[in-house]
Amino acid sequence: MVTVAESVASPFGHVRPVPGSAGRPLQSTTRHLSAAVYLNRAVCAAVIGEYLHDQHRAVAPSFGFDLEPVIRHALRARRLRIFRDVALLAAWTVLYVVLPGVALAAGWFLIPTAIAARVRWRELAWQWRVVVGAVLAIPLLYLVAILFLFSGGGSEEDVPASGGLERLRESMLIEHPWASLLLAALLFLVIYFGHLALVFWTLSRELGPGAQGPGPAVLSGRVNALLERIRAAQLGNVTLYSGDNPFLGAGPIRSDLSRTWSVVLELDRSAGDPLTGKPGGNPLSMDAVGRPDPMTMQRRVRESVLSMRDEWPPSPDGAPIDRGTWLPPNERVAGLNTGWHVVAPGLCEQRRRPVAPADPRPFDGHPLIDAAARLPYSLAGDEAVDALVRHPQGAVRCFQRITVGAQSQPVMRRDGSALAPAEERDAVLTTFVHLAVEGRMLYGQFVAAVLPPVRPEFQIVDLLPAWSAPVILWQSVRAGWRGAAEAVLLPLPRTVGAVWRLASGALTAAGGGDPAARIAHDYGARLSVRELVADTGMHDFLQVADVDKYAKLIERRVSEALLDYLSNECGVDVTAYRQQAGVVLNQGVIMTGGRVSGQISVSGPGSRVRQAQGVNP
Numbered sequence: 001m002v003t004v005a006e007s008v009a010s011p012f013g014h015v016r017p018v019p020g021s022a023g024r025p026l027q028s029t030t031r032h033l034s035a036a037v038y039l040n041r042a043v044c045a046a047v048i049g050e051y052l053h054d055q056h057r058a059v060a061p062s063f064g065f066d067l068e069p070v071i072r073h074a075l076r077a078r079r080l081r082i083f084r085d086v087a088l089l090a091a092w093t094v095l096y097v098v099l100p101g102v103a104l105a106a107g108w109f110l111i112p113t114a115i116a117a118r119v120r121w122r123e124l125a126w127q128w129r130v131v132v133g134a135v136l137a138i139p140l141l142y143l144v145a146i147l148f149l150f151s152g153g154g155s156e157e158d159v160p161a162s163g164g165l166e167r168l169r170e171s172m173l174i175e176h177p178w179a180s181l182l183l184a185a186l187l188f189l190v191i192y193f194g195h196l197a198l199v200f201w202t203l204s205r206e207l208g209p210g211a212q213g214p215g216p217a218v219l220s221g222r223v224n225a226l227l228e229r230i231r232a233a234q235l236g237n238v239t240l241y242s243g244d245n246p247f248l249g250a251g252p253i254r255s256d257l258s259r260t261w262s263v264v265l266e267l268d269r270s271a272g273d274p275l276t277g278k279p280g281g282n283p284l285s286m287d288a289v290g291r292p293d294p295m296t297m298q299r300r301v302r303e304s305v306l307s308m309r310d311e312w313p314p315s316p317d318g319a320p321i322d323r324g325t326w327l328p329p330n331e332r333v334a335g336l337n338t339g340w341h342v343v344a345p346g347l348c349e350q351r352r353r354p355v356a357p358a359d360p361r362p363f364d365g366h367p368l369i370d371a372a373a374r375l376p377y378s379l380a381g382d383e384a385v386d387a388l389v390r391h392p393q394g395a396v397r398c399f400q401r402i403t404v405g406a407q408s409q410p411v412m413r414r415d416g417s418a419l420a421p422a423e424e425r426d427a428v429l430t431t432f433v434h435l436a437v438e439g440r441m442l443y444g445q446f447v448a449a450v451l452p453p454v455r456p457e458f459q460i461v462d463l464l465p466a467w468s469a470p471v472i473l474w475q476s477v478r479a480g481w482r483g484a485a486e487a488v489l490l491p492l493p494r495t496v497g498a499v500w501r502l503a504s505g506a507l508t509a510a511g512g513g514d515p516a517a518r519i520a521h522d523y524g525a526r527l528s529v530r531e532l533v534a535d536t537g538m539h540d541f542l543q544v545a546d547v548d549k550y551a552k553l554i555e556r557r558v559s560e561a562l563l564d565y566l567s568n569e570c571g572v573d574v575t576a577y578r579q580q581a582g583v584v585l586n587q588g589v590i591m592t593g594g595r596v597s598g599q600i601s602v603s604g605p606g607s608r609v610r611q612a613q614g615v616n617p
Contacts, residue, residue: 011384021213072215088491204464236378242524251449304561346524392436426453
């Protein structure tokens, strides 16, 4: 992630274009997200709708993955689905023209079958299972009776001596109704499962371990320009968001895994005399105790957190160095990074208005929107960050972001040889720190958001390269049987819907107008692909323990850095802060979710609504 913006001349700017992932191995998370767009139709549609239909929309930060290959694969996954649905539609048309009775029988059979495949039988009581099963069995039994009636009600002598197509129709219906239905079903299943086998073969060749970017080629010049902007914007530190989650991309803030707590401290109360033990007074001005500086507090927090990953400095000219304060490799927190996180609501007011009720100077546009480029800024410079930290009441907020994730450490023997290689972590922990100095008080807010691992069904690309052709065919049937009847039954509405989305997306992109000329426009990011395909929780206890461990380590370092600064450098009485922080840090060990404020206050577990689950090709 980009954490430094010295190259930005103005307070806000754009991340410089960065090289693509061509020729470089893709991260595991990138490969899993790219597989998801092939295996889940809703995920694919959400990715394309978010990033390609509105070229003026902000981009949520990408934690531990690259967004460009995911979009490229989503476009090809959509094309493959359109080809499959068109092939199914053509098969239905031919079947209806040649054998209309068989086509009607196939449709009659597929309707209850598709419904039965989508019923969550395990969640129903046994009485409802019987009722639903009986209702769905009625049309199937009726179809079986009709077929038996046709198969036993005539012979070859009964077939009229008409020629051509009419004789074929009557012969198939009277003499071989079951064979006709089975041949039609075989044709449909070959198209459906053939598409899924092609998808698995593509995933095994292009998204297996060691796969390189950037992904399938894109022929549209407009889409290529969008991908170049997205590739850079995903590395920025500014997020305009639509909805209620300002930390979009870091994980759901109302999940059981997230945690939020805050502390409040009076800043005009001086510390007690360490020699006499007398408590501090309450002077009328903070100048008597040293005015705390919010930017200095954030710097102290950053220095304290980064000390958990300190590396040995290089030895100049081979001279010995003092390594007493530096961590050896096995004691560093691998994958720890810090940076700024600037957030604001995506609905941006752009009309001319006064700076403040008491300041009549006019202000045009929105500070986070580039009116010339008609795009949201993606990078906040040092000047902007400093101003936002010192003015915590504004609509634009600044947090310090602390992330632990990505690569783990290798396990090394004493002789320096490797015992176990480093692996990418499945979960990412991100802590956001907001410090506000207002009304002679300090308000510290801490939000720890967790990105759970990607759903297991999308991690199948790690296994596919070892599968043979028969195994791929079997796994295609195993993964797609639940949606087979629905896909075969609905090629027409799906084809029409895909064409409509293609046309409406192109019209929206071409006729969106100038959003900067409107009084207000929603530029906010609406979703994070990583959150969209995340599992509902951790996969094992060790992942939960790791998240709790790093959350505790970061909370302790943040709290101690603030206590040291306020007490030692500013002379502020931090007794109340230490009591509040002690309750949270020492008694909150079992709190993997909820909300903590003041001494301790816990709300109920958070809920989560998933947009799409499972394999749905």
